[in-house]
Amino acid sequence: MILNNQTYLQLDHKSVGDILCGTHAQKVCYPFVPCLGRIIERIRLRCALPKLLGKVASGCHLGTSDALNILYAIALGALHFLRKTINKVFKMNDLIKDFLRRENVFAVVGVSSNPMKYGHQVYTDLKDARYTVYPVNPNIDEVLGDRCYHSLSELPERPDVVDTVVPPEVTEKIVAECKELGIERVWMQPGSESKKAIDFCSRNNIKVVHDVCVMVKRRE
Numbered sequence: 001m002i003l004n005n006q007t008y009l010q011l012d013h014k015s016v017g018d019i020l021c022g023t024h025a026q027k028v029c030y031p032f033v034p035c036l037g038r039i040i041e042r043i044r045l046r047c048a049l050p051k052l053l054g055k056v057a058s059g060c061h062l063g064t065s066d067a068l069n070i071l072y073a074i075a076l077g078a079l080h081f082l083r084k085t086i087n088k089v090f091k092m093n094d095l096i097k098d099f100l101r102r103e104n105v106f107a108v109v110g111v112s113s114n115p116m117k118y119g120h121q122v123y124t125d126l127k128d129a130r131y132t133v134y135p136v137n138p139n140i141d142e143v144l145g146d147r148c149y150h151s152l153s154e155l156p157e158r159p160d161v162v163d164t165v166v167p168p169e170v171t172e173k174i175v176a177e178c179k180e181l182g183i184e185r186v187w188m189q190p191g192s193e194s195k196k197a198i199d200f201c202s203r204n205n206i207k208v209v210h211d212v213c214v215m216v217k218r219r220e
Contacts, residue, residue: 095209096217099161099185104131107152109174110165110192111135113143119165122189125215126163134159152177161185163214168194179204187214 106126112119123143126133135143138150149155152162152174162183164171171192178186179200185207188197193210201208 092209095207096212098207099187099209100214100218101160102131104160104185105157106131106133106161106163107136107149107155107159108133108163108165109136109152110170111137111140111143111148113140113148118189122163122165122213122215125218129218152181152183159183161187163187163189164192165189166192168192168197171197172200175200175204175206178206185209189213 108119108123108126110119111123114120115124119137120143123133123135127144134155135146135148136150136152136155137143137148140148142148152159158181160183162174162178162185164174164186166174168191171188172194175186175197178184183206186197186201186209188208188210190211190213198208198210200206
């Protein structure tokens, strides 16, 4: 794009979309249009938009074609970003279906004997749904009349899915144990996930579901 005989940026919709999907954007507050604010901020990091926006803010004339070029690039970039996001959602849904297959054996790490605790509720829900499910907690011996195992290595069979209901730092240890035991699926209940644990799973070919509750997804 040319403005006042100077080249400021040359964008197409794919490059804008890639920028939108990047992780280098700074967190900036645009209370009037938050989504557009995030888009603009990400583009600013990869091109000379600070100069352009500064000129616009100072009242310099911006040609109609130049303005349309910017809006066109942003709009197509947003669509590119949306398409990638939708693909990720569909991929996650397929992953969840794989985790919830009826024949899968679950292990709930962080189970509790207290009915008010999340770990107890997750275990009870899976058990009521007639999954084969094993409770795991190093601090208790029994849950609902069932033996509670102190570690994954104590289980009588290798689970297909490990469901973590523990603090993030404990989940990080659990995923390392899953790798050692050859367990290929980990469901991190909301609040138990961490970037370190998720990245570990990705690097070690462990399928991972996070940020969603197994009790909710099982009912959908």
